[in-house]
Amino acid sequence: MVDLKLVFRELVKFEIELWDAIDARLRSECDLQLTWFEVMQLLGRLPEARVQDIAAEFSITVGGTSKVVDRLEAAGLCRRRPNPNDRRSSVIELTAKGRRLLGKAAVVFEEELQARLGDVLPERSLEQLRQTLTTLRSAGRSRRHP
Structure with missing residues (x-):
């Protein structure tokens, strides 16, 4: 039987390591933190986004989202x-x-x-991983909102 606690630990560790690696490169090469980049990507896709839209997309509070937008605005990156x-x-x-x-x-x-995903796993495995994560997230959302 699969040890679900081990699966959990490996998934969380990988997410943290991936986030930290991308964040470090963005900070070093662009002077931009990953959190800001994520919001900016959304703004690039949704040209008429509201704070509520951003909060909903990232499943974070409106207050926290507003603070990120305030900081992006103060840096001259959005208005x-x-x-x-x-x-x-x-x-x-x-x-x-x-x-x-x-x-x-x-x-x-x-x-x-x-470098961290595409060069490590074959295309088929990456697609299976994406589908698996989508399935897990969907199941988790349905359990939260019966």
């Missing part, structure tokens, strides 16, 4: 503008500086993923 559909909220968008940094950081991010 808030009034939401044309709801005066109570703002739409967040990347600035030109933010888009340039995101482009540079995306290359670093993809290189590190390739």
